[in-house]
Amino acid sequence: MxxxxxxxxxxxxxxxxxxxxxxxxWHVRQKRDLAVKALPEWEELRQAAETIKTHTLEHLGYYLERFEARAQANSLEVYWAEDARELRQIVAKLLQEHGARRVVKSKSMLTEECGLNPYLESFGIEVTDTDLGERIVQLAGDRPSHIVLPAIHLKKEQVAEIFARELGTDPAESDPFRLTRAARSHLRQKFLEADAAITGVNFALAEEGGIVICTNEGNADLGTALPDLHIACMGLEKVIPSARELGIFTRVLARSATGQAITAYTSHFLRPKPGGRLCVVMVDNGRSRLLAEGQEKLLSCIRCGAxxxxxxxxxxxxxxxxxxxxxxxxxxxxxxxxxxxxxxxxxxxxxxxxxxxxxxxxxxxxxxxxxxxxxxxxxxxxxxxxxxxxxxxxxxxxYPGLRRTLMGILGSLLPRLPRSWVYNRFNLWGREHEMPRPARRSFSRLYREHKQ
Ligand code: SF4
Known part of the structure; x- marks a missing residue:
């Protein structure tokens, strides 16, 4: 527990x-506030985003089937996974059929949720996370601590140590610009060698049968550019009715996540590249249960981290x-x-x-x-x-009468007790706080006197 x-x-x-x-x-929160204040229609956008999400979740079956049909018409392959185990099996099978040994993966909370990396690694498949923050925590043998800023718990000096150990850079070099350059050349090689790409999905467009992936580093685009196999993993709640509604979400997502007006790369994947395969795995993993239990609000989340x-x-x-x-x-x-x-x-x-x-x-x-x-x-x-x-x-x-009497007794008794009787392992509040000295006359007595 x-x-x-x-x-x-x-x-x-x-x-x-x-x-x-x-x-x-807090700095990121303030950036978000500034970006939001620059948009007079912000509250209307939020209202629209909420309404669209509520509507889509109320008709989720319809939109998912619509997405599947349109995606298949666009030559995408669509798979359904009931739980994390099924997702892992489907992805591993696709990679094995393709003979993939090296995979580049862009940020996907769903694959973290389903424990995909360790599963694929158990088959000898090398999985490289290509989002910079995720790559840092992967090299450190650590876990992401934030959904948008996975390495926010690490200082640049710690990143310098990790890079020195894993990539052979200078341990004294903690300049973020140079660290980023080192990560870039390391990742560039991984992109060139990759046999397949795995990505998440920010939005699935039911009407168009395509998927949209937002990144600030362009790593999803780089990862999917060369290999012939692209596997996109999405939770069922990622579907929205059509590209018409997309603009509302991209506007609120970027501002809420990092205070930017727009995410640097908003990439649309509508069909496989010539000669390639684009496989979309739609994962339930408890989502339909949440829906059935009336917790659909929780499925509206667009993972902005705000x-x-x-x-x-x-x-x-x-x-x-x-x-x-x-x-x-x-x-x-x-x-x-x-x-x-x-x-x-x-x-x-x-x-x-x-x-x-x-x-x-x-x-x-x-x-x-x-x-x-x-x-x-x-x-x-x-x-x-x-x-x-x-x-x-x-x-x-x-019972106010009981409360007043008891507080009166405690207020006069506690300060006279030995300290260890009051501040001990049973008093969790007292671990961080010091009790104030009670006033000689209670507030209610003063109030009564004042009123008279
Ligand atoms: S991450 Fe938090 S703030 Fe962002 S959409 Fe989800 S619940 Fe809302």
């Missing part, structure tokens, strides 16, 4: 790292503390909805401040979703103690 509070405490052991992690993400950048808990606890592929507010809601037992602590890793709701480009009411997940996750047996505590708190809060 993931213990977010314990993982966050481990992250905070290094206050310097916690500080710059917080600042780096809710992470703004979340005070994420910024101060790091992506790895969530133990999930997608961290932060949306990751906590999704994980809680999928496996209440394993991820019971995640919906509680939230202050319910609602900042994520305000930035989400598709207007997911994240803090309400998290609150709902809390109500479900609190029922796991491990939270028996927490449940009892909350019941006691409810009793305490329901």
């Amino acid at each position: 993931i213990d977010h509070a314990r993982n966050a405490a481990a992250f905070l052991q290094n206050p310097e790292r916690a500080r710059w992690h917080d600042q780096a993400l 809710c992470m950048n703004t979340c005070p808990v994420y910024r101060r606890s790091g992506g790895h503390s969530y133990g999930t592929v997608v961290p932060g507010p949306i990751g906590s809601a999704l994980a809680g909805a999928r496996d209440c037992r394993e991820y019971a602590s995640l919906p509680f890793a939230c202050t319910l401040c609602g900042s994520c709701d305000l930035v989400c480009p598709v207007r997911i009411d994240l803090h309400r979703q998290l609150y709902r997940e809390r109500e479900r996750c609190i029922r796991v047996p491990e939270y028996r103690g927490k449940r009892r505590g909350l019941k006691a708190a409810a009793l305490f809060l329901r």
Whole structure:
């Protein structure tokens, strides 16, 4: 069972790292704010994006079948995978049939979710992540900690060490420009040698039967340019009705993710290249269950990462503390909805401040979703103690007279007790806080006197 509070405490052991992690993400949030303010129609775009997503998810079966038919008419091959295992098997089979030994892969949270890399590597297939941040964490033997900025938890000096160890660069060279150049020449060779390319999918266009992939580095385009086999992996929720709606999503996605007006490369794949194959694997892996359970809001996510950048808990606890592929507010809601037992602590890793709701480009009411997940996750047996505590708190809060009397007694008693009786392992709040000295006269007494 993931213990977010314990993982966050481990992250905070290094206050310097916690500080710059917080600042780096807040900087991205501010860039997003500036980009958004430049668009007077921003709220209308959000409203439109939400409406289109809701409509598409309500008619998901229709749009998926429409996409499949139109894609097949465009000579794309379409495969359906019920779960992660099936996705892995389909991709491995396609690669083996093609005789592929070296694969370049652009960023795809879905393939992370399905554990594709280790599976393919077990067949002796070399998989190279080509997004710079993902390549850094891959070389480090680490995991991404953010869906848009996978290596945000690493400082440039740490990247210099990783590159020196893995690519033979100068360990003292931590200039981002030079590090990027080193990564570029290393990856260029991988692109030239690749037998096949794997990509994610940002949007699948039902009407046109094509897919759209957004990257800032052009790595999906470079990866798919040479090999004859392109495998695109998409979650069922990626479909949108047609190219007419695409502009709304590309506008809100880029601004929310990095504060850019447009993602550097928005590439459309409508048919295979001459002599090549373009295979689209559509993956369910629990998505239709979420839909059936009325959690369709969570499937509206376009993976921009804005809710992470703004979340005070994420910024101060790091992506790895969530133990999930997608961290932060949306990751906590999704994980809680999928496996209440394993991820019971995640919906509680939230202050319910609602900042994520305000930035989400598709207007997911994240803090309400998290609150709902809390109500479900609190029922796991491990939270028996927490449940009892909350019941006691409810009793305490329901009766003001009882609350006043008890607080009065505690206020006069606690300061007189030995410190170790108050600040001990049972007092979690007291780990980070010092109790204020109670006032000599209570607020309600002062209020009464003042009123008289
Ligand atoms: S929930 Fe909203 S803000 Fe968070 S990643 Fe998804 S689309 Fe972006």
